[in-house]
Amino acid sequence: VPQLMGMLTATWFWVKGFFVTPSDSVAIIAANAVQSIPYFASGLKGVARSMPTSAALDVVAKNLNLKFFEVPTGWKFFGNLMDAGMCSVCGEESFGTGSDHIREKDGIWAVLAWLSILAYKNKDNLGGDKLVTVEDIVLQHWATYGRHYYTRYDYENVDAEAAKELMANLVKMQSSLSDVNKSIKEIQPTVADVVSADEFEYKDPVDGSVSKHQGIRYLFGDGSRLVFRLSGTGSVGATIRIYIEQYEKDSSKTGRASSDALSPLVDVALKFSKIKEYTGRSAPTVIT
Numbered sequence: 001v002p003q004l005m006g007m008l009t010a011t012w013f014w015v016k017g018f019f020v021t022p023s024d025s026v027a028i029i030a031a032n033a034v035q036s037i038p039y040f041a042s043g044l045k046g047v048a049r050s051m052p053t054s055a056a057l058d059v060v061a062k063n064l065n066l067k068f069f070e071v072p073t074g075w076k077f078f079g080n081l082m083d084a085g086m087c088s089v090c091g092e093e094s095f096g097t098g099s100d101h102i103r104e105k106d107g108i109w110a111v112l113a114w115l116s117i118l119a120y121k122n123k124d125n126l127g128g129d130k131l132v133t134v135e136d137i138v139l140q141h142w143a144t145y146g147r148h149y150y151t152r153y154d155y156e157n158v159d160a161e162a163a164k165e166l167m168a169n170l171v172k173m174q175s176s177l178s179d180v181n182k183s184i185k186e187i188q189p190t191v192a193d194v195v196s197a198d199e200f201e202y203k204d205p206v207d208g209s210v211s212k213h214q215g216i217r218y219l220f221g222d223g224s225r226l227v228f229r230l231s232g233t234g235s236v237g238a239t240i241r242i243y244i245e246q247y248e249k250d251s252s253k254t255g256r257a258s259s260d261a262l263s264p265l266v267d268v269a270l271k272f273s274k275i276k277e278y279t280g281r282s283a284p285t286v287i288t
C-alpha cells in the first residue's frame, strides 16, 4: 500500500508536465499548511525530513520559526516524533509525504494537501480568466525561499566490498575538513567552500535511541550539499546513492535547467568519491 500511495503521489507531481520534486513538495506544503489546510489552522507542531531530502524544508522552517528535525531514512523516526506531538508534516526525497493524522506516508493526503493549497491560492480568483497553477505556486516558492536544485544518482548491484571501501575512504578523508575543501576546490573551483563534513548520526529525542552510520554528508557554505549512502549490503551486491543539491537564493537564477545548475557538484561528487575507480561503473543505474 505505501508503494501504491507513493506512485499515486508521483503521478500527481507530473500534472501538466511540470515536475515538483518531493523535497520541494514537502517544503511547499509546510510553507502553506496553516493558511490553506484547516487541520493545521492553529499552527504546525514541527516539521521533519529524512537526511538525504533537500534542505528546502530547512529554509521554510527557519523563515517561519518552526521546530525542525532531520532524521535518518525510515518512517519509524517520523512516527516517533508525530506520536510525541512534535511534528505535523514530514517527507522524504523518495516521494513519501505525511502528516500526524497517521504515522505513515500517505499519497492521498499529499494530493489533498496540494488541492487545498491550490484552492486557497485561487480563492479570490474562481471564475477568473487565469487560475493559479502548481507551477505558479512552485515558482512563487522559489522566489521567496530560493531553489534547491536536486538529483539522485543510484548505483545498483555494486560489488559490496567495493562499495564499503568507497564509503570507508570517504569517512577517512573527512578527518581533515581543510583537505576535503581543498580537494573539492581543485576539482571545481566554482563551488562554495566546504564548511562541514561528517557521518550522519541521530539521537531520537523521543526514545533516546542512537542511529549511527546513516550516510556521509558534505555541507557547503552556500547551503548546497552532497550526501552518500550505502544500502542493501547483502550477498547480491550493494546500492550506492549519491544525493546532489545546489542551493540558489538569487531569484534571477532559479529558472535554470536542473542538470546545468547541478553539473559542477555532480562532477565533484563523482571525482571526489572516485566512484568509477571503486566500482568500475562509468554511469549510474538510475538518475532521479
Ligand SMILES: *[C@@H]1O[C@H](CO)[C@@H](O)[C@H](O)[C@H]1NC(C)=O
Pocket (backbone or CB within 6 Å): 177, 178, 181, 182, 185, 193, 194, 195
Ligand atoms: C577552501 O579552499 C579554498 C581554496 O583552496 C580556500 O580559499 C578557502 O579558504 C578554503 N575554505 C575553508 C573553509 O577552508
